Amino acid sequence: MHAMSDDAEQLALRALEMLELLALNHDDSEERIINLCKRALTPVGAVAAVCVAPRFVCLARTALDRLRARQVRVVAQVNFPWANDSVDMVVRETRAALVSGADEIDVVYPFRTLLAGNAPLVTELLAACKAECGSRASFTVTLEAGELRDPQLIRSACRDAIAAGADFLKSCTDRLVAPVSPQIVRIMLESIAETGGLVGCKIVGGVRTLNDARPLMSLASSRFSSAWCSPQRVRIGGSVLLDDLLVSLGVLEAGRY
Known part of the structure; x- marks a missing residue:
């Protein structure tokens, strides 16, 4: 493997500290979740x-x-995967997640309801x-922007989320191709x-390699600044990306950490 340039190494380290690992498959098991948490701590940082x-x-x-990784936040994805418009169901899911110890709540935007005209x-x-959520947990709205498609609808969904008090806008759940x-x-x-x-951005959807992440991170830093692009403002979602970052950083030759 070729040695990385200093700039590329710094980019990979920044991407890793912004990474949000996802486990949202219907067949997830306790073992898979525990392994995911172990993967959250790498030899080059969490x-x-x-x-x-x-x-x-x-x-x-x-x-x-138990891994002494209190700094790694636990995000609960509610209203997933169907993006329903049942207020009662979303409130119940959110309340249960908070009681269970969620640091952040991530609600899937009911895009079909917007498309049907029921804003x-x-x-x-x-x-x-x-x-x-109140002051107990930060609040993310997952837009499923690929489903909305129309730029004006995506912009409208962004503004809805911000008006509702979102701390982060998230592009999608990564379940789309x-x-x-x-x-x-x-x-x-x-x-x-x-x-x-004042609102953060979570970039999710097909971000599998450092080369995938690079231009998207550049968009954020160009719009704001490199300092703004911190885990408090920018996250990159996707568990596959972790492997590529670790390979790039020389932690892995191949396979999974």
């Missing part, structure tokens, strides 16, 4: 967070605490989820710029 279903929040938080119900759902496009990231960043950069 990732930012792990994102799991509400039923695994307690297990993930316990596993990370008030979207607003109600997001507001109810934010109210449950198509990778996140630079256009989607630009729309998210433009919407965030309207707040003065």
Whole structure:
């Protein structure tokens, strides 16, 4: 393997500290969640967070605490995978996740409801989820931007999420085949710029290698600054990316850490 340049190494290390590992498969097991938490601690530093279903929040938080990795945040993905518009269901899921120890709540935006023209119900759902989070947990809204497709609809969803008090906008859940496009990231960043950069951005969807992450990270740093691109403002979602970063950094020759 060729030696990395200093710039490439720094980029890989920055991407790793922004990484949010995902375990959102219907067949996830306790063993898989524990292994994910172990992977969150690497020889070159810890990732930012792990994102799991509400039923695994307690297990993930316990596993990370036993690994003395309190700094790794546990994100609960609620309203997944169907992006329903049941306010009661989302509130129940959110409340249960918080009781189980979630540091962050990540709600899937009910995009079908917006497409059907029922914007008030979207607003109600997001507001109810934010109210449950209060000051206890940060609040992410996953846009499923690839489903919305139309740039104006994506922009509208971004503004809905920001108006509801989102701490992060997230492009998608990574369950879709198509990778996140630079256009989607630009729309998210433009919407965030309207707040003065007070909302963060989670870039998810087909980001599997450092070369995939590089231009997307560049968009964020160009819009704001390199200093803004920290785990408190930018996350990159995807467990496959971790392997590529570790290979790039010389921790792995091949395979998984």
